[in-house]
Amino acid sequence: MARHPRDVQLTLTLPPTGAALRHRIAEAIIDAIRLGRLHPGDALPPTRALAAELGVARAGVVEAYDELCAAGYACARPGSGTLIAPGADAAAAAGAGSHVSDRPTPVPDTEPTTAAPTWDLTPGCPDTGLISPDDWRRAWRTAAAAPIHPRSAGPTGHPELRHALAVHLRRTRGILAHPDELVLVPGVDSALRTLAAAADLAGRDIAFEEPGYRNARRALEMSGARLRPVGIDADGLDPAALRDTDAAVYCTPAHQYPLGARMPVTRRADLLARAAESGTLIIEDDYDGEFRYDVSALPALRSVEGGREHVAYIGTASKIISPSIRLAWLLPPPALLQRVHDALRRTGENCCGVTGLALAHFIESGALTRHLARASRTYSARRAALVDALRSRPALMDRPGIHLAGIEAGLHMVLRLPDRADDDAIAAELGTRGIAVPGLGPYRTDAAGPRGLMCGYAQLPESQADAVAGAIADVVGRHLDR
């Protein structure tokens, strides 16, 4: 900055906008900087002089100078008045404003205007309307009444939620975990990135279900791991397909995503035995393990003998509450725990402490147990209605290659289609009829992989199942007859 500020003869024209006077003066000065009429180090005119010249109240000029100082365009120096700050020319050229406009930002013309579907069967969306508003509000009131933490929680934070989750996991999934072994992350993809860093998976092979969960694939690939697709059958991932060179295997044994298989106990034991032998880390994504219908519970891999040493278990609030709250939990093998903490400290990924506290109260008060009981009953009825509605259409279901899969658990089923079916085109046409029901295309990397429609029923009222099934039967039938 110049030692003796240059006095400039400044002629300003205020923009004829409806903005407040201080904004208009500040904008005119930024314009003068942009046009090179004012340079860093120049002194702005005394406020009284500029006010007189512009014919405005002096207070408006004082406020404009304050605004320019706050935005970094100017700085007040005792004895020298207000000077244009270093770098103000670059900021003005880049178009940075001195304030946030009062006017609403216009919606760009290119904004997509897709109408909301009438029936949304996109999997992954629980019915949040089933959550008791009283219980939910009570949990948040308790969280809001707690003191605000002055720093972010970090990987060893959220003690209340880790404690509540340890109890929840024991009761609902048969998993024994000390609260200190649990790590909170803002989603399953974050858990996977963390595991990849903690277990040094970059550049190594990970056996990955094919077809499989797209976000998990992306998270692991972005961490530098080499994903090796492993086909699945009616029992999920086949342990015989594992290789000694697989550093890890990603699987969804409770309800294979997307096809819905439940991995039988014998296969679980086999998978663990093989992993123990080859030192492969099993990544168990238990995204919807809380929901099953008319079938007995299968133990989580983590709870099977040997699971504690070889399984990194991941659970999430996305299905039991909503994906919008961004909370998931990771239970790594004890040998990896410290490295998981270190990895999270390096990435800085963290969860909201207040949300964590609210969920902890929701669980501890018994509200989650009540919610899961109510939600399971509702989902069970919705699932049965959709299954019945589809099965009552022999013109659809009697075609070769068509059957329902994955109906025993979770929040979605798959209407499997013949290999020649263009499931994504069928899904697109159903979209035009107001039914969002994705095809399997986004989940397979093998173009010749299985065909089908992913039918999430969590938000589909029983009364609507028949209309949806009718439209699906109609569109699928016409596509297959072409």
Ligand SMILES: Cc1ncc(COP(=O)(O)O)c(C=O)c1O
């Ligand atoms: C297999 C699988 N894992 C995890 C999730 C949810 O993950 P998150 O906790 O990141 O919302 C989903 C959501 O649909 C899923 O399908």
